Each structure stands twice: as structure tokens, then as C-alpha cells.
Amino acid sequence: MQRILDIARDKAASTALIIGVFVFWEIFCLAANISDILLPRPTQIIAALVKFWPAIWPHTYQTLYTTLVGFAFGVAIGVAIGVLIGSSRLAYDTAYPLLVGFSSIPKVAVVPIFVLWYGAGTVPAILTAMIICIFPIVVNVATGIATVEPELEDVMKTLKASKLDILWNVSLPRAMPYFFASLKVAIALAFVGSVVAETVASNRGIGNMMMIASSSFNVPLVFAGLFVLAGLGVSLYAIFSLIEYRITGWAHRKTDLAAS
Amino acid sequence: MNALTAAPNIAASITRPFIAFEQASVTFGRGEKAVQALQPTDLTISEGDFVALVGPSGCGKSTILKMVSELLKPSSGYVFIGGREIGANPIRIGMAYQNPTLLPWLNIRDNVMLPLKIVPPFRGEFSAKRKGEFRDRVEALLAQVGLSGFGDKYPWQLSGGMMQRANLCRALIHDPELLLLDEPFGALDQFTREELWAIMQDLWLSKKLTVLLVTHDLREAAYLANRICVMSARPGRILDDSPVDMPRPRTIEMTFQPDFVALNQRLRAMIVGARGGTGIVNHPPGQG
Numbered sequence: 001m002q003r004i005l006d007i008a009r010d011k012a013a014s015t016a017l018i019i020g021v022f023v024f025w026e027i028f029c030l031a032a033n034i035s036d037i038l039l040p041r042p043t044q045i046i047a048a049l050v051k052f053w054p055a056i057w058p059h060t061y062q063t064l065y066t067t068l069v070g071f072a073f074g075v076a077i078g079v080a081i082g083v084l085i086g087s088s089r090l091a092y093d094t095a096y097p098l099l100v101g102f103s104s105i106p107k108v109a110v111v112p113i114f115v116l117w118y119g120a121g122t123v124p125a126i127l128t129a130m131i132i133c134i135f136p137i138v139v140n141v142a143t144g145i146a147t148v149e150p151e152l153e154d155v156m157k158t159l160k161a162s163k164l165d166i167l168w169n170v171s172l173p174r175a176m177p178y179f180f181a182s183l184k185v186a187i188a189l190a191f192v193g194s195v196v197a198e199t200v201a202s203n204r205g206i207g208n209m210m211m212i213a214s215s216s217f218n219v220p221l222v223f224a225g226l227f228v229l230a231g232l233g234v235s236l237y238a239i240f241s242l243i244e245y246r247i248t249g250w251a252h253r254k255t256d257l258a259a260s
Numbered sequence: 261m262n263a264l265t266a267a268p269n270i271a272a273s274i275t276r277p278f279i280a281f282e283q284a285s286v287t288f289g290r291g292e293k294a295v296q297a298l299q300p301t302d303l304t305i306s307e308g309d310f311v312a313l314v315g316p317s318g319c320g321k322s323t324i325l326k327m328v329s330e331l332l333k334p335s336s337g338y339v340f341i342g343g344r345e346i347g348a349n350p351i352r353i354g355m356a357y358q359n360p361t362l363l364p365w366l367n368i369r370d371n372v373m374l375p376l377k378i379v380p381p382f383r384g385e386f387s388a389k390r391k392g393e394f395r396d397r398v399e400a401l402l403a404q405v406g407l408s409g410f411g412d413k414y415p416w417q418l419s420g421g422m423m424q425r426a427n428l429c430r431a432l433i434h435d436p437e438l439l440l441l442d443e444p445f446g447a448l449d450q451f452t453r454e455e456l457w458a459i460m461q462d463l464w465l466s467k468k469l470t471v472l473l474v475t476h477d478l479r480e481a482a483y484l485a486n487r488i489c490v491m492s493a494r495p496g497r498i499l500d501d502s503p504v505d506m507p508r509p510r511t512i513e514m515t516f517q518p519d520f521v522a523l524n525q526r527l528r529a530m531i532v533g534a535r536g537g538t539g540i541v542n543h544p545p546g547q548g
Contacts, residue, residue: 152361158329158353161378250365
């Protein structure tokens with residue numbers, strides 16, 4: 001019980017801020033008499049969300065699907081590249097400039113290329129979600145692996161540990177906190193990627209739904225789409241935070257001690 | 261016990277040299293930027309000996325340690341371990357640094373067990389024995405250094421001295437024939453350090469392993485070692501190689517007795533000379 005109260009107290013300020021923003025928004029729109037074509041009030045948005053839910057749901061499912069599949073591929077590729085360039089100085093020096101160049105390309109610019117290759121629809125959305133979330137994972141995993149204490153590496157080498165032994169027993173567990181930190185960033189980016197792709201070239205997904213809704217001036221529905229995206233983003237962020245805490249609690253013990 | 265205490269003159273000893281440096285030197289870098297870290301050095305250490313390397317910082321003490329542990333190859337000359345040139349030797353080595361580098365995600369027991377997961381022949385039996393025989397083995401070693409009951413604790417729950425004890429256990433769990441210590445007690449307070457000296461001495465007496473200790477602390481060297489090698493400033497060479505003829509087991513009180521103090525002062529004078537680079541002390545190096 002005490003624990004729940006503690007959590008409630010910790011969360012009270014952020015909850016109050018969220019509610020405050022929406023209340024302010026509502027009152028501001030009412031007071032300034034802003035048309036719902038320009039900026040609908042939160043209550044109107046929620047009403048639209050409820051009213052159109054049967055239509056919104058398949059789009060939500062589609063966006064969630066493309067995001068998660070793209071994210072999964074992104075994580076797999078990101079970890080592989082991160083491990084490679086984190087454990088080899090040569091690979092790092094060789095591949096890093098290319099990676100930086102690659103990551104500086106605005107991802108919306110590559111969507112037309114994916115459409116050219118695979119046609120409009122699910123595949124470009126998955127690929128966009130994938131490439132947009134690779135880079136933060138690569139950088140974090142590589143950092144975690146490359147910053148193993150040299151003394152510890154010497155101890156392992158003295159035991160005649162192979163590179164694989166060191167990677168498996170020391171480097172990878174050590175990179176886990178970095179990895180999970182990057183997952184939280186990457187999942188949010190993956191949503192951006194898939195929605196951008198859906199907006200440009202798809203006939204399904206939240207991005208596509210928002211395009212259609214805005215062209216018919218159903219602005220509350222556009223905002224309802226934003227709310228759905230925000231909700232999905234927050235939920236997945238929360239899930240990854242929880243997994244992170246479970247798996248890499250050893251890296252967070254200081255906050256633990258401070259809280260107890 | 262007697263055999264160990266009476267092993268002062270290594271050159272005359274009949275035991276085969278366990279470690280032998282023959283004109284081994286180390287140079288880092290090439291061309292004009294080359295820095296010689298170690299001058300051609302001869303050094304022999306027989307099996308079961310306890311040798312301390314002391315000297316000013318940057319004198320190549322750690323370089324010698326790195327060659328013995330095969331992390332570094334000599335630029336010229338040879339290093340033999342167990343009669344074979346390094347790179348080919350199958351002996352088991354344990355190593356402990358000043359920084360305990362325990363893995364924060366493992367408890368102390370699993371940290372200490374880590375070498376068993378890696379070093380043959382233990383690694384082949386690891387999954388079968390980790391809950392039984394190996395666990396008992398870890399507990400026994402932890403008990404020996406005064407850490408019984410701490411197996412389930414995590415490194416961050418331990419004090420610096422306790423972490424260093426666990427670090428020693430990790431260096432010893434796989435029954436190494438050679439233990440390398442690089443200023444292992446340097447970061448500890450005086451009393452904890454003296455406690456660990458006693459533990460280290462007990463471990464050495466009970467396990468009969470060869471130890472090579474790098475340290476800044478002359479009392480530590482004199483308390484623990486059978487032989488003290490003093491090194492010159494960079495590029496390093498061995499200036500002096502003195503036996504410590506004190507009976508075992510030694511006590512902290514003994515380090516305040518006149519012969520002990522005299523030895524310390526002699527070593528100290530030599531290191532001060534080496535730091536100044538004036539070459540005041542002109543002993544023939546080692547077996548020279």
C-alpha cells in the first residue's frame with residue numbers, strides 16, 4: 001500500500017501536468033471561439049475517437065503491425081551491426097562514416113524509392129520503420145560493447161577467453177542498459193517511420209486515415225489519429241521501460257536505493 | 261614451509277625456472293616516435309616463488325606483467341613460461357588489478373565462478389557442476405578470504421576491501437599456477453590493506469602458487485614477497501634483486517622491526533635514485 005502511494009505521489013505531478021494541458025486546451029478553444037476545423041477541442045476529439053472507432057481500429061492495427069515488424073527487423077539488424085562495430089576497431093572506423101551518412105538522410109525521402117521497388121502498401125511502411133530505428137540501436141550497442149574496462153578485458157584474455165567468450169559473458173550483458181535505452185528511442189522512431197510511409201503511399205494505416213480525414217475536413221478525426229499514435233507510442237515505451245527495468249535493474253540500483 | 265622460506269637465492273636454486281626473461285625488451289611505436297618501455301632484461305622466477313616488482317611509476321613493471329600474461333610480446337629477446345616460449349604455454353594464470361572489475365550484473369558467487377566458465381578443463385563441466393561442486397568450491401574460497409555468506413550479494417553492496425577479496429577469489433578459483441597482481445591493494449585504506457596482505461600470505465602458503473606482484477608499497481613488497489626486484493625509471497631495467505629473509509608466516513608487527521625497516525629504507529633510496537635518473541645506485545641488474 002505504501003508502495004502504491006509512493007508511486008502515486010511520484011506520478012502525481014506528471015499526471016497533473018497532462019490533465020492541465022488538456023484542460024487549458026479545452027478552455028482556450030472555448031474562450032477564443034476557435035473553429036473545430038482549425039483546432040478541435042479535446043472533448044470533440046474523444047467524441048470522434050469513440051464515434052469512428054470501428055473505422056479507426058483496422059488502421060490502428062495496420063500501423064501497429066507495420067511498426068512492430070519494422071522495429072523487430074531494425075533491432076535484429078541494429079544489434080548485429082552494433083556488435084560488429086563495437087567489438088572491432090577496424091569495423092568501427094570503416095563503417096561509421098557510412099552509417100552516419102545513411103542516418104542523416106531524411107527517411108521520408110526514401111519512401112518513394114521503397115514504393116518504386118515494392119509498390120504502395122505494407123512493405124514500404126515496414127522498411128521505413130526499420131531503417132529509421134537502426135541507427136540509435138547501432139550506436140548504443142556499439143558504445144556499450146566498446147566501453148568494457150580494459151582491465152576486465154585483460155583479465156579475460158589472461159584466462160585465454162575467446163572473443164566469443166568475452167562477447168557473451170562480458171560485452172553483451174554490459175551493453176544491455178545501452179541497448180534498452182536505445183529501444184525506447186527506436187520504438188518511437190519506428191512509429192514515425194511507418195506513419196510517414198503510410199501518409200505518402202498506402203491505403204491503410206493511421207497515417208493514411210489522417211490524410212483522408214484531412215482532405216474531407218474531418219479535423220477531429222485527424223486529431224483522433226494523433227491521439228491513437230500518441231497512445232500507442234506511450235504504451236510501447238512503457239512496456240520497454242518495464243522490460244528494461246526487469247532485465248537491467250543492476251544498472252539502475254542507485255535510483256532504487258535513493259527511493260527506498 | 262621451510263623450503264619456501266629458504267628460497268632466497270634463485271640463481272643457485274635447483275628448481276627449474278618457471279618464468280625466464282632472456283634479454284627481453286619492449287618498445288612501443290616505431291621510428292622517431294618509438295619509446296622504449298623496457299630495456300633488455302633478464303629475470304628468472306622459480307616455481308612457487310613470490311616476487312615483487314617495485315619502482316617509480318612508468319618504469320615498465322606492468323609491461324613485465326603483461327608479457328608474462330601474454331598480453332604483450334617482447335620486441336626483442338625471449339620470455340619463457342614453464343619452459344616454453346610465451347604464446348605456446350598451456351599454464352593457467354590468474355590476474356587481479358587494482359580496479360576489481362567485478363561484473364555488476366552478477367552476484368559475488370557468479371563473479372568468482374566466471375573463470376570456471378572459460379578455462380578448460382572446468383568449462384566443459386560448467387553447466388553440470390555450477391550448482392554443486394563449483395558452488396562449494398567458490399564458497400570454500402570465499403570463506404578463506406573472510407567472505408562467507410556474501411555469495412548472494414552484488415558487488416555494489418560490498419565495500420572496496422570486500423570487492424578486492426572477491427577479485428582475489430576470481431583470480432584463484434581456477435587453480436592458477438601463476439598469479440599476477442597489479443597493485444591490487446593500492447586503492448584501499450591502510451588497515452584494510454594490511455588485512456588483505458595477511459589473507460594473501462595465507463593463500464600463497466596454502467596453495468603453493470607462483471606470484472608476481474607489482475606494487476608501489478615497499479612495506480607490502482617486503483611483507484609478502486620472497487624476492488624484491490627494484491626497477492629503474494623508463495626505459496625500465498632491473499636495478500636490484502634482493503631476497504627477503506624473514507620467516508613465514510610474517511606478521512604486520514615484523515614490518516616495524518629494524519631489519520625490515522632497514523630493507524625498506526635501502527629499497528626506498530634506490531627508487532628515489534631511480535626517479536631522479538641520476539644512477540646513484542649502481543647494482544648489477546638481477547643475475548646479470
